[in-house]
Amino acid sequence: xxxxxxxPTRTETRQRxxxxxxxxxxxxxxxxxxVREICQRAQANLAAVNYHFGDKERLYAxxxxxxxxxxxxxxxxxxxxxxxxxxxxxxAFIRSHLFSLFAEGRPAWHRKLIAxxxxxPTQALDTVVDQTIRPEAELLMAIVRxxxxxxxxxxxxxxxxxxxxxxxxxxxxTRPVITRLDPEQTxxxxxxxQLVDHIxxxxxxxxRQFAQHPEGDVGCTL
Numbered sequence: 001x002x003x004x005x006x007x008p009t010r011t012e013t014r015q016r017x018x019x020x021x022x023x024x025x026x027x028x029x030x031x032x033x034x035v036r037e038i039c040q041r042a043q044a045n046l047a048a049v050n051y052h053f054g055d056k057e058r059l060y061a062x063x064x065x066x067x068x069x070x071x072x073x074x075x076x077x078x079x080x081x082x083x084x085x086x087x088x089x090x091x092a093f094i095r096s097h098l099f100s101l102f103a104e105g106r107p108a109w110h111r112k113l114i115a116x117x118x119x120x121p122t123q124a125l126d127t128v129v130d131q132t133i134r135p136e137a138e139l140l141m142a143i144v145r146x147x148x149x150x151x152x153x154x155x156x157x158x159x160x161x162x163x164x165x166x167x168x169x170x171x172x173x174t175r176p177v178i179t180r181l182d183p184e185q186t187x188x189x190x191x192x193x194q195l196v197d198h199i200x201x202x203x204x205x206x207x208r209q210f211a212q213h214p215e216g217d218v219g220c221t222l
Contacts, residue, residue, distance in 0.1 A: 013042070013044050013052065014052045016042040016043065016044060017039075017042045017044060017048060017052060017053070017059065018063055018066050019107075020038050020039075020041035020042035021059055021060070021063045022063045022067060022107070022110070022113055023107075023109045024038050024041060025060060025113055025116070026109035026110075026112035026113040027112070029116055030056075030060050030120075033056075033060075035056050057124075060122065060124055061123075061124035061127060063113070064113065064117060064124045064125070064127075064128055065127065065128060065131070065132075067110045067113055067114060068114075068128050068132045068133075069132070070106060086143060086146045086147055087200070089143050090143050090144075090147070090164075090200055090203065090204065091196060091197075091200040093139065093140055093143060094164065094199050094200050095193075095196045097136075097165070097168050098168045098171070098172075098192055098195060098199070099189075099192060101168060101172040102172065102192060137161065140161045140164065140165070141158065141161045144157050144160050144161045144164070144207065147208065147211060148210055148211050156210060160203075160206070160207060160210060163203070164203045167199045167202070167203070168199065171187075
């Protein structure tokens with residue numbers, strides 16, 4: 001169990017360890033990173049990791065949770081207002097998620113560490129999924145289910161929700177390619193608002209087609 005004391009010096013040391021460990025883990029990966037390098041970068045003694053976190057594995061878990069928390073998780077009541085239509089709720093979710101992905105000011109190692117964890121998942125990912133990702137996924141699936149109707153199967157709800165998230169991730173992860181294929185595409189706040197509208201309208205059109213075919217495939221006519 002990690003120790004968090006009220007002593008400002010200890011709190012500062014713990015924060016330096018989190019930041020230093022994040023940089024090292026992002027650059028080298030969990031297995032190649034060493035406690036010695038982390039402590040040197042944090043200007044802390046070797047015993048500091050054991051004191052604050054217990055061991056290297058629990059330090060990594062704390063860093064991963066810290067990284068996801070810094071990503072401004074979606075508020076769990078997002079779009080649940082009784083006065084909001086399902087279309088407004090879906091747009092609110094997409095907007096919050098997209099703007100969170102493109103938020104500026106975060107250290108570069110945050111994104112590198114998350115990319116590493118997705119490529120080489122560790123046991124620490126289980127905690128992040130349960131505490132952060134699953135509640136957001138359940139919120140989106142509830143919105144999708146309201147569009148599809150009561151006859152939609154769990155698989156269809158899950159796949160439709162995944163497709164919506166996939167559109168947001170596409171623009172985020174392939175920015176270097178997108179800007180080369182379409183130099184006019186930018187990712188300013190104004191451009192992101194336009195993308196929010198596009199993803200919302202595109203997704204609603206697909207969901208409504210699925211709602212009309214709750215048991216079969218949606219036909220496509222060209």
